[in-house]
Amino acid sequence: MSIRGPEALASLEEAMRDIRREEDEISRRLARTAEKIGKIKESEAELFRQLAQLRLDPAIQGELDGRISTAETKARAMLKSHARDVETAEQTIKDVDVARAALVEQRKAANERFEDLQGQLKALNDRQVAALADDAAFQAKRSEAEELDRVAEQSMRKTEQAETDREEKGRPYRDDPLFMYLWEAGYGTSNYRANNLIRYFDGMVASLVGFQKARPNFAMLNEIPMRLREHAERQEANAQAAEAELEALQLAAVDAAGGKPIRAALAAAQAEIEKIDAQIVECEDKRDTAAKTLQDLAEGRDPAFENAASTLAEALGREDIQTLLAQARLTRTGQDDTIVAQIDEARARIREEDEESREQRERLKTLAARRRELEDIQWEFKKQRFDDPRSSFREDKLVGDLLNDFLRGGITAATYWDHWRKSQNWAQGSEWGAGYKPTRQQRDNSPWPQGGGSTFQWPDSSFGSGPSGGKNKPKGGGFGGGWGGGSSGSSSGGGGFSRPRTGSSGTRKHSGFKTGGGF
Template identity: 70%
Template sequence: MSIRGPQALASLEEAMRDIRREEDDLSRRVARSAERIAKIKESEAELFRQLAQLRLDPAVQSELDGRITAAEAKARDMLKEHARDVSKAERAMRDLDAKRTVLVERRNAAGALLEDQQRKLTALTESLSQQLATDLQFQEKKRETEELDRIAEQSRRKTEQAEQDRTEKGRPYRDDPLFMYLWNAGYGTSEYRAGNLVRYLDGLVATMVGFHKARPNYAMLNDIPLRLREHAERQEELVQEAEAELAQLQIDAVDRAGGKPLRDAIALTQTEIDAMDGDILSIEDQRDKAATALQALAEGKDPAFEAATTELATALGREDIQTLLAAARMTRTGQDDTIIAQIDEARTRLREEDAESREDRERLKILAARRRELEDIQWEFKKQRFDDPNSSFKEDRLVGDLLDQFLRGGISAASYWDQWRRSQNWTPGNEWGAGYKSTRQTRSATSSGNPLPPGGGGGFNWPDGSFGGGKPPRPPGGFGGGWGGGSTSGGGGFSRPRTGSAGTRKQGEFKTGGGF
């Protein structure tokens, strides 16, 4: 079952909300854990004070009590300040999430408006199809475009055949190390540079391998594809020029029928959507920084808090404290037993709390990395206009099992995005002009696994981007970057800009408490 572009983006947004919600929950748990650890150490300090009162003379007891009390008071003050800082950071996160939610809702409303505007423009263009079918200027331009398209396709096929010949027929030459040595040295050309002795020896080698006869053939195998490619690229440019002229005739017909206000409205709505996407990106970057700051606070990495807790731990780890505890264990009394049991219990709770906190911190880091990856995917999704109403995906598992695998670390972000790209299709538009369709577009779409957006019926886009929801222009015929286009994300990379993000991407499985 297929899924439409707007629905797909909504599913990604829902997953993003779940990630952020769980990220917030984990941050709170880690922060509370740091506070509980500090309080356990405080209670441990009080127990040692009680033990000192039982076992030490007043003078030693007073000195020990003073050290513990000072460290304890400092830790208590910093604990209060730390709690205030964490609360402040959590409020900042909530404010940013609220702002982003408002923007997403506004964007959804704009997307619905865009779909309605596109539907009206489509109805108008369909009513003009018969008119253009009898328009002599349009039909002549359509025939010219079809012919240029046919020539460009033939040029492409000849170039591909020549490149295949270069690969297959050139293999014997490339497999001959002596021939390739002379070829790379430029032997027999004005580029050859060698002394008399080397020149003499190279002449013997050339005679032995028949270089003088073989070199022109190999040069031709390499040169023909380059010349054919130059010709094919020029033919592609001619087709694009003709398509642009044909599209302009269509635009003129739409405008004469009163479609210009609709086109302008579509362009304006798309501009507003693009502006909101920029604002969403900015808020996401702010939130990423705030999340990093909150994570540091939650982990107790605030310098003052860390210093205070370290000082208390140091005070409790002094040799005289440990000696006191060891002596109490060796000569236990009824009162000693109770205090020592409480100290042991506190230390057990401390170890358990610390272990759980370490696990939560690791999960939080991975979850933050997954959130950034999903932000990257959403950015590419919107950049490619995959959320357009005319966009659809034939694989609904992308918002089901595959999304779950990605969130759990079963597949990488690059692999997950590539499956989105390969599953995507554009809904066929109005085939104006008796069904003209670019054969190069069909080829490029098929070979890249990423069907390109339909134009106003001719298999191309309106030059000003205002028809069809402002979908991205198709790549120019596959030349220059290899036939058939390929991934716009650079083999799995993402183009989303990040302003000072501290995040890094991590792979691997992870478990969280909220269904991921």
């Protein structure tokens, strides 16, 4: 079961929302955990204060109480400030998400307008193609193009046969080391350079292998394919020129029937989509920065928060405090035992919270990396215009099992993107006139799409040819260009992503993380 381009992009967007939602939940959980640990330490400080009241004389007790109270007050103030900062970061993320969601809806509407205009232009083109069937000038040009196409096809077939003969019939020559030694030395030609002694021995070798008779045959095996290739390329250029004239005639007919305003509207719609895509990238980068800020706050990496927490920890870790606790453990009184048990419980809770936080922090790093990879894939998807209504994908598991494999780290982003590229197809456009289509389209190196010469300019693929070796990717042209094409820019093949990155997102890695589920 296939899936259309717009629905495929919607599925990727849904997966992106799931990732962001989990990122936000974990960040909030970590922030609350940091606050909880701070409050537990405050309660631990109060317990030490109570323990000091039971076991220390008033002078020492007052000194210790003062140190603890100072650290406690500083930590309490910092916790309030930390909570406000967390709230601000969370609100920033919410605002960016709202803005991005609005842009996604705008893009969807623009894509729908683009699809509607495509339909109008195709209908107009189909009517003009039917009318051109009765146009003498067009039919004469079509006959000329057909003849040139046949010549180009025959020339290429002869060239390929000659190249096959060169490979097969030339193998015995290439396998003979003595023959190839003389051939590469230029023996028997004006390029041959050797002293008298070498000439003498080379002459003996030439007589031994029959070089003088064999050389012309081998030279011809190599020369004929080169000449035929040059001739075939000239015929191909002639055929393409004739096809371009056909396109120009058809374009003129479509424009005369009112196609020019539609093509201009298509170009405007495409420009609007590209502008929205750039704004979406800007939103994503803003969100990435805000998410990084929230993550730092959630993990307690804010300098002021760290300082307050370390001051309190230092106060509670002093030697006299630890001595007080150790002595309380050695003596068995009801009040001592109760306070010591509460201190132990508080410290156990802190260790549990810390352990859970470590796991959540690792998960958050994985989610952030996965989100950026999915943003890369969405960028390439839109840049290649794979969300075009004429685009479809043979494998519906791209938004099922394969998507889950990618999200869980089973396959890399590069591998996942490669599955998209290999599965993608373009719907076919109408054919020339009364069934004209270049015979060269059947060849693997054809610039024409299968099913006939396209009257639409198909979105470009800067990642290279599709899964059929380039047969699904026509050359430029269509209605004279300027509509329906992918955005400019290049990206490296093999999974390299070209999405621009700004802000604090850092270097992207595409190795795939093992996340352990959760999607």
